[in-house]
Amino acid sequence: MRDFTWHVFKQTGDIEAYLLYREMHNLGAAELGHAPGTEEDEGNVADEE
Template sequence: MKDFTWKLFSQTGNIDTYLLFKELENDNQDIPDSQDEELAEVDFPIS
């Protein structure tokens, strides 16, 4: 979804599309990038 939004922004220059892209980018930072990170959190839970 993020790639599509960026491509649409780059083609149209629509600021609303860019703001949506940034929002999606920020939301994705909360999600672990890989299963390894998820497993590390299970092995060493943050108290």
């Protein structure tokens, strides 16, 4: 389902599809024991100085 919402977002640019994709990603991360919104590829604000 997450891949489908990403595909819809890529094809249409629909922000609702992206938000649904992120919500499902965060829920999946929570099930695996990771804190929501902490991804390696998102970068660290402290690194942007």
